[in-house]
Amino acid sequence: MVEFCPKCKSMMKPSAEGKVKCRNPSCGLEKGAGPAPAVAEPRMGVTSKRREREVTVVDGVPDTLPTTRAKCSECGHETAQWWLRQMRGADEPETRFLRCMKCGKTWREYA
Numbered sequence: 001m002v003e004f005c006p007k008c009k010s011m012m013k014p015s016a017e018g019k020v021k022c023r024n025p026s027c028g029l030e031k032g033a034g035p036a037p038a039v040a041e042p043r044m045g046v047t048s049k050r051r052e053r054e055v056t057v058v059d060g061v062p063d064t065l066p067t068t069r070a071k072c073s074e075c076g077h078e079t080a081q082w083w084l085r086q087m088r089g090a091d092e093p094e095t096r097f098l099r100c101m102k103c104g105k106t107w108r109e110y111a
C-alpha cells in the first residue's frame with residue numbers, strides 16, 4: 001500500500017516500528033502505518049433537553065435506586081429516588097441527583 005504524505009504529498013516509505021516516513025527529507029513526517037483505527041463515537045448521554053439547566057444527563061441510572069424523602073417542586077410528591085453522579089469536568093466531588101417517584105422530574109441537590 002502506497003501512502004502519501006498528508007503534509008507535502010510525497011510518497012511515504014515504511015520505516016522501523018511499523019511506521020511510514022515521508023520520503024521528502026525536508027519534510028520527514030512520520031506516521032503510524034495501516035488504516036486509522038475506527039474512531040469510536042463517544043456515547044453521548046441520551047437525554048431529552050429539559051428546561052432546567054442544572055438537570056443533567058440521566059442516562060445510566062440503575063433501575064433500583066434508594067429512595068429518600070424529598071419534595072418535588074413539580075408535583076409536590078415527597079419521595080424521590082436518588083443517586084450520586086460524578087459531574088464531568090467539574091471539580092466538585094459527587095453530586096446527588098433526585099428523581100421524583102411520581103412525575104419523574106429529576107433535579108440536582110446542592111450540598
Ligand SMILES: [Zn+2]
Pocket residue numbers: 005006007008009010022023024027028029
Ligand atoms: Zn512530507
Ligand SMILES: [Zn+2]
Pocket residue numbers: 072073074075076077100101102103104105
Ligand atoms: Zn414530581
